[in-house]
Amino acid sequence: MLIDIKEANKKAFDAIQAAQPIIKGIGTCLDTVPGMKQNLILHAGPPITWERMSGPLRGAVMGALIYEGFAKTPEEAEKVAASDKIEYSPWHEHDGVGPMAGVASASMPVWIVENKTNKKCTYCTLNEGLGKVLRFGAYSEEVITRLKWMEKTLGPVIKAAIPFMPEINLKNMVAQVLQMGDEAHNRNKAGTSLLIRELAPAVIKTDFSAEDKIKVLEFVNSNDHFFLNLSMPAAKAILQSAEWIEGSTLVTTMCRNGTDFGIRVAGLKEQWFTGPAQIVKGLLFPGFEETDCNPDIGDSAITETCGFGGFAMAAAPAIVKFVGGVAGDAINYTKKMYEITEGESQSFQIPILDFRGSPQGIDILKVCEKQILPQINTGIAHKKSGIGQVGAGLVNPPMKCFEDALQAYVDKYCD
């Protein structure tokens, strides 16, 4: 076949610029997410079996099984998880994303984000907060209780509030937070603040009890990362516009399941290219050591794939405190990413770089040629389930993913 790569990538890049992801609503996972089943567990990263799952992901699966009623105790949950009663599938194959372990099950409420340009939707769970939470592999009673509250109160209240809110364009909101010191992956304080500003009056207007409304707003307010679970599906919706443009070498997915790192490429429909998830290098919270860390995990690398997160580190110099550097390092990390991307985002501008558009559209050809890997900054989970976050730092995908993708591309197209 005769395809001009430049044209194919331009088509993909233009589609990405044209995307307009908005908050559409809240739905129940089983009813809303394509291909969802009662016994299906969705997870972050590329496909994986129970046997290969790392601590945090296993813990999250066990917690979800207890929450859904498949098991009463953790021991029972482990047995059920390993049996053929339960199926597993990556969120990415169901138009969604999940942070850290990213586990979602049938009864959970999910955000619905719609790309107005192509009418396609993407999904993500609501963020539980910090500490002992399902996404870090915790499955204690406290976790299950919270999940139930989210299902019975948080989800419904926000669902009812949405019609009272003006339409929220998440691309624009991310663009705004980049000018407020966030990068919408590891720093979401501004995003959550902007969101609660819209949410609060709308929640008040709903018909729920004052107590419920208070609890909902206090919940959102207490969790800086609430916005992450919207920036991620927004990024997914944006990148989905480029799937699956023939001949394009742009990356539409970067994700990890705690064991493997996986990427997908626009011109290589639905193919996964995996390699070992790397150990994150950064600053650990007091009391923790390198040996405590789980390898890289989560779908949150979708933010970098979309040109913010670690790619927009120059907009969030405060992040470098977590990664042990100086403010100038943040700028350099972003600058380097221009070498491996297709173009500059028309929406995500970075003030310190004279409002230059962020590097967007990772090109596997450039990654392979220059041997420069995409830069991700991310949280670090304890390798044992249930303990939670132990630090934050910098990590890259393994080069293998890009090299395998290049081989597949050559096999498919170059005759």
Add this chain to the structure above:
Amino acid sequence: MSNLKDFFGKKVKVINLGIPSFADDLKRQNVEVIHTDWRPPAGGNKKIQALLDKVETWQNKVNAAKGAK
């Protein structure tokens, strides 16, 4: 097919790959030269280099076909 003889008398314009002083010497003589901060392609990975070369050859074919239209 061009003839080497036709090149005689033309202005020489150089791309320098490697030793920087070669480019410096040419600059000193006011010869148009561009020095390249050359490094091994694909970080020295021959397998990847070969794949990238295949892509380039394919794209040259595509462009040639376009030009022929």
Add this chain to the structure above:
Amino acid sequence: MVVSHLVKKQTYFDSVTLMLIGSQVKKLDGIENAVVGMCTDYNIDSLKRLDMYHPDFDSLTPNDLIIAIKGSDEKTAKAAIAEVETRLTSKKKSSESAQLVPTNQEAAAKQLADANMVLISVPGEYAAREARIALNAGRHAMLFSDNVSIEEELELKTLGTEKGLLVMGPDCGTAIINGVPLAFSNAVRSGNIGLVAASGTGLQEVTSTIHRLGCGITQAIGVGGRDLSEKIGGKMTIMATKALIEDPETKVIVLVSKPPAESVLKNLMSEIKNANKPVVIYFIGADPKLIEAQGFTAAKNLEDAAVQACKLSTGKSYEPEFSDAKIDEMSKKIKLPTGNLRGLYSGGTLCDEAQRILRTSLPEIYSNTPVKGCKDMKDVYKSEGNCIIDLGDDVFTRGKAHPMIDPDNRAQRMIQEISDKSVNMILFDVVLGYGSHTDMAGEMVEAINKGKKASGNNPVMAACICGTQDDMQGYSNQAAKLEDAGVIVFPTNVAMVKFAQKCLERK
């Protein structure tokens, strides 16, 4: 002794820059050895051999830089590492000050759209690929790089001849194209002599002599040492010579090379048989009668090739700058005691030429690159008997830049030879021009003075300067430095070697 190291990932510099810095840092007090290089198989072997390897290097790639220093103590070694970094930073700054410095040929071509020549001096394993990219883009290629396989050379020259594009090399150090000196070349005026040579220093010697005799050139095309081998078949030599035959500006053609393979010679002769202009041929070491039989002018040596070419260029008569009579007079002043002659050459062809001339005057000559009739040195690092040494040969340039760029190896050897009581005469070449060291004469003089002072010996010192008055080092300045140090200076290698011959005759 302590070994310290520093690794700089994804930091690439060309090998010459790195070797020069390593060479300079090695001279610092308390430093026994310095290895500054990219993480290539070759450098890894060197580090292991020198007991300077470290497990930190296991995971590195050829794009990662290693600085390894062996010093008297840790403080000294670390200070040396810091010194290397300083020198590297100043190199990088000067290359980064231009904002968009391209990192490959394609990017460079975007900035110089009508580039028509690519000068390639990257490591051999990548050189052929760069040449292919150049040819496919319609650009001529000069391959300074060596360690290119003969198969790759054949492929490139086949492609080049199809497109009418030059493939000069591999291992081509000298060319002057359309008046532009490339790599190691001298400032030579333009005129009507066109040259094709399979030898870098050979081409430098002939073109410089042509200039000094008052004539000039149209083109000096290097074709690389293997062009006239059976496998390559003289592809570039034939294409270049044909072009010069057709070129109205060229009135005389000069060919310089080792004797071609039999089949190639036949082919070459038939191609140039009907040349409508005179051709001077110097097939190094071949019987001149062979060439004269074909109707061409045969040169006896490099100096003679220049003299013959000038005669045919203007129709006037020319003589070598130092006549046989003058050389004879000069030799009368020398009383050579019994002893050994040593030759320290940076130019391989000049080393060969010296051996060829002197093999009739000396019973035995040893060399690391012996010509027919001369013998292999038992130990190239220790001279025994009469030795004429090519310090530019691979054996001496492992991990060190060529002696025309970095005088250190030759300076050390100079001191060693002077300290040898058995040595009665030392010959050496000083090659000027682009690419060469800015003050080779000064470096050699420093070594000579050191050697004489330390040993009290005073062998006869003779040097030939390969260059022109227009070369940037300053021909007269270089000659004066040598003469002030008691070195007898000659305009050509032939003159210098004839002088040695005469001195030996008089013994």
